[in-house]
Amino acid sequence: MAKKLLLIDPVLETSLNFNSCRLLNFLSVPRISLSYIAALTPPDWDTKIIIEHNEPANLEDADLVGITAVTSPAPRAYEISEQYRRKGIKTVMGGIHASMLPDEAIQFVDSVVIGEAEPVWRDLIHDFENNELKRFYQGERTSLENLVKPRRDLYNSYKYKVIDYVQTARGCPMDCEFCSVPTLHGRTYRQRPVEEVLDELETLHAMNVLFLDDNIFGYGEKAEERAIQLFRRMKERGLNKRWFSNVGIDFADNPDVLKYAREAGCFMILIGFETLNEETLQGMHKVRNLKVGVRNYKEVIKKIRDHGITVVGTFVFGNDEDSKDVFQRTIEFILDSKIDIAEGTISTPFPGTRLYNRLKQEGRLLLTNYPDDWRHYNLFEPVFRPKHMTPDELMEGVNQIYKHTTSGLTSLRRAFNSAIQTRNLFAGVIACLGNRAIGSLWLQNYEYVKNSLTSVIRDSGLSYPITEAESCEAESARGR
Ligand code: B12
Ligand code: SF4
Known part of the structure; x- marks a missing residue:
């Protein structure tokens, strides 16, 4: 039977990010990164893309799960990954957040692709098929000639x-x-x-x-x-x-x-x-x-x-x-x-x-x-x-x-x-x-953010704006 790859674009329900996506919902086009990764995947795999603002990632069965995320939906990406891992399904994360913080991401996923997927995705699939998935893959930048066609x-x-x-x-x-x-x-x-x-x-x-x-x-x-x-x-x-x-x-x-x-x-x-x-x-x-x-x-x-x-x-x-x-x-x-x-x-x-x-x-x-x-x-x-x-x-x-x-x-x-x-x-x-x-x-979103911010500020006990001494320190750190 064909192996199944699920590619997920997560969305945080509680954040502005969600609203921002809903606002753009009528545009309804998945992140192109996932379409590129789908195109790099061997044809004998069955591949599906899930954008969470259109349909929930409801733990449907898969052999491998790939997740993309910028920084704000990263907590949701980790949550999804952990749910799949609890079912014994391996997960891979890529995209800007995981690439900037691979050591954080690896605590929540089985493998992290740092950088661009094109040079490493086929190797990763090969390793997965041979039960040799590595923790990190470094996607060096390659020429953009003959890129695969996004799926x-x-x-x-x-x-x-x-x-x-x-x-x-x-x-x-x-x-x-x-x-x-x-x-x-x-x-x-x-x-x-x-x-x-x-x-x-x-x-x-x-x-x-x-x-x-x-x-x-x-x-x-x-x-x-x-x-x-x-x-x-x-x-x-x-x-x-x-x-x-x-x-x-x-x-x-x-x-x-x-x-x-x-x-x-x-x-x-x-x-x-x-x-x-x-x-x-x-x-x-x-x-x-x-x-x-x-x-x-x-x-x-x-x-x-x-x-x-x-x-x-x-x-x-x-x-x-x-x-x-x-x-x-x-x-x-x-x-x-x-x-x-x-x-x-x-x-x-x-x-x-x-x-x-x-x-x-x-x-x-x-x-x-x-x-x-x-x-x-x-x-x-x-x-x-x-x-x-x-x-x-x-x-x-x-x-x-x-x-x-x-x-x-x-x-x-x-x-x-x-x-x-x-x-x-x-x-x-x-x-x-x-x-x-x-x-x-x-x-x-203004009221929502303002309320949550007020409690953060109250709890932090910090002074606002920053103090004169902190300001001088900041200036010298910037070399002014
Ligand atoms: C186009 C774009 C958008 C479009 C996206 C449209 C769409 N549906 O695709 C729109 C306008 C909607 C948008 C919205 C936002 N964006 Co924007 N966006 C971009 C931009 C300019 C290009 C992204 C892109 O499509 N690149 C093309 C693909 C091919 O590249 P890629 O995504 O990096 O994917 C490659 C690798 O990263 C890797 N990879 C990626 N995912 C995965 C997953 C796996 C499993 C694997 C193996 C590999 C892998 O392989 C891919 C192929 O090589 C980037 C800047 C940039 N150059 O990255 C900012 C950028 C990603 N956006 C940014 C931000 C902040 C946002 C918003 C939060 C802004 C807002 N407040 O609304 C929202 C977030 C929406 C969301 N939920 O993700 C920041 C993210 C910074 C960060 N660390 O979070 C960036 C980097 C801009 C910047 N200069 O800071 N964005
Ligand atoms: S570093 Fe480049 S991509 Fe980023 S904001 Fe500056 S000009 Fe734009």
Whole structure:
């Protein structure tokens, strides 16, 4: 009989993560990592993918269980693993959390894949079949040529198929303090051959595509040429897709890139503006934003919108340089710059980042009862002591941003402007829905987080904001 592999994408019911997934439920596409792993699995295995926000992982029988997780659902991943292990079923975990903390993960699973699955998954299956499963597999980064085709047939039944996901590149040469991507995928920007990406796009039924890249435009001249080639060839091959991707802030520098991206169906891009404070950008080591300069942010947004592409901007709060006026300044910027969608999140020290190490060293982490407390590391909860405000004030400040920029009327006004400026009605509708969705997600969870936070703060007995002495220590640790 065929051996059975269950691949699980876990969801924490109690966390925001759950709501965030429910919000995206209508998109109903599993993580592509699981589809890649399914494709790497020998054909004589029977493979099934379970996304927990669609169906519970109800301990159906399997020979081997593979689990993926970012940090916040890691406690749920461990819980699922232990349930299977109690039944005598072996489990394997991979993904960013397990890759950053393999020694933690191995306490809950039988085997951990550190890094990328492609170079090691077939060996792992072979070892499993021979009863020789190892505790760790190190997935070195390989070329992205001839990647297997993700097993999309395994999620044919997923609901509406309005969107599909494709990855064209991995890795990032930058070194932002808060980010673990270069540690996971390396500091070399690796690209898939353009024609292989196009062949994959051609097989998709959905008209809308999210490119999963951290920056589809890439880094440097060669990457820029490749991006233009990709966009031109999408048009030439008549793929007729509408797409959305993350890009770096210098996407706006080259009018050819904007023109070809639009012609290839780009309707929206996401840029991490992060902050309106250049000192913070320096602290984060967000080099490319610094090079463009905060004073030019509005111009960047305008240039992109002039090409018919809407802009989603992300901003992060709770940085050491943020004083309480940061929220009002950001509200003014959002409304004044006419940015189509703005997402404000709370600075989060994910494991494996320099930010995590620094805050730990400074004794500023609030929630450290790991692995259970990882559930709070979701970008929506303050998990450390900010420097110039209390965690409550931080939550309330971000709350004000959403209140002032995503109310029904404001969202409509902003969407109207988006549609006019980009000459793109679809973009206007998406901008309106996007703002409403992000705003309601935040507001819906605000009270819940605030209550749980209050008890954490009360129980910790720590002072807020941090004391003068701690502040000096932090400055010297950062070499200022
Ligand atoms: C696209 C994306 C999303 C999409 C996901 C859409 C989807 N359904 O796939 C959306 C927008 C929904 C999203 C949401 C979130 N995201 Co996100 N996302 C990404 C992004 C840009 C790419 C992920 C991706 O698909 N990569 C492509 C695949 C092929 O790579 P991969 O997942 O790493 O998988 C490879 C290996 O890791 C390994 N592997 C992975 N899983 C497994 C499992 C097994 C068994 C094995 C053997 C191997 C293995 O093999 C794979 C192939 O080589 C990453 C950044 C990045 N580059 O990783 C951030 C990233 C993963 N996201 C992040 C965060 C924080 C979130 C949110 C919590 C944000 C929020 N508050 O809403 C949510 C969490 C949702 C959830 N429950 O997981 C952080 C995670 C940090 C952390 N330590 O937790 C990242 C790293 C961004 C960052 N710079 O910090 N995200
Ligand atoms: S935030 Fe973006 S640019 Fe910075 S290291 Fe991460 S992926 Fe690279």
